[in-house]
Amino acid sequence: MKQQYAGTHRAQAWARAAALVTVGAVGAMPVAHAEIELGNGISISGFLDMSYSSFSPDGGSSTESIGIDQFETTFKYAGSSGVSAQVDIEYGEGFDGSDDETFVEQAFVTKAFTEQFSVKVGRFLSYSGWETEEPTGLFQFSGTGYAKYFYGFYQNGVSAYYDGGSFAAMGSVVTSAFNPLDRNSTDGVDDEMGYEFGLALMPVEGLTAKAFYIVDQDTDTDIINFWTAYSVSGFTFAGEYNVVEYGTSSAVVDGEGDGYLLMANYATGPFGITLRYHDFEIESATGVTVDDGSAITLSPSYKIGDNLLLVTEYRMDESDTNGDSDSFAIEALFTF
Known part of the structure; x- marks a missing residue:
């Protein structure tokens, strides 16, 4: 897993990747x-994500990083x-934050009862959120950094x-809605359940709107996540x-927060460019402000091959809590 500038990580799941396909996001990550x-019904796919990045905080020393961010x-x-069934094996940053780990990211079995209705069981990624958890579904290099809250x-x-x-x-x-290592042991501590409900509307071609409600009883956290996207003539908007509310069992006792993003992407031939603004x-x-941040991101891309x-x-x-900074990155993303 790759550490983001603003402190969180990005990801993939079939639901979020499908969301990008649904809105016709041909310019997002045009790699096959x-x-x-x-x-015998078994197939394999994956990706290798490599990058160079520099981070320059105002009034501080610049840092640089180069290497493999993630292989899956x-x-x-x-x-x-x-x-x-699906199993994702990842080499990168583990769930516990340690570097250079190889671990099972997802593993689940799905039963399709009809062409419309299916049920899966195992470890899987949440449906929620516009920005995907893996680099293969992002329109730019970095995530906003607020995914851990929303x-x-x-x-x-x-x-x-x-x-x-x-x-x-x-x-x-x-x-747990947020902890993939939680097995919900019945010892009276951290043994409450989490719930997620979502609704998606695709009224016309290229337009998608999704809303999610997440309840995590372990941390007394309630989240509403809503996003909408429209793709037309090479553009994706x-x-x-x-919005989040925290209860007495959470790290931010009886706290609250909100955040938003606006994004535009244009792709033509092998070229693409993304402009994004976010604030939380x-x-x-x-x-008292526990965490905050806003950023303008400009990200051109070029498709070297399929x-x-x-x-x-x-x-x-x-950011009032983390300080101001500028960053630059070059990423090479290879898929197979």
């Missing part, structure tokens, strides 16, 4: 996944009677999905709004 067939391999199995994360549990064509509904019951603030019950994308990014951050 080969889905290499190994036989996805194994899929298509069985009989609507049963399938998105669900990898989760253990069961999830149902209904695809009605112009609309979709989804819901999950999980051990997106907007997102988030988290406050304690006494009105499986290789070069992304550059310049980003200007402002």
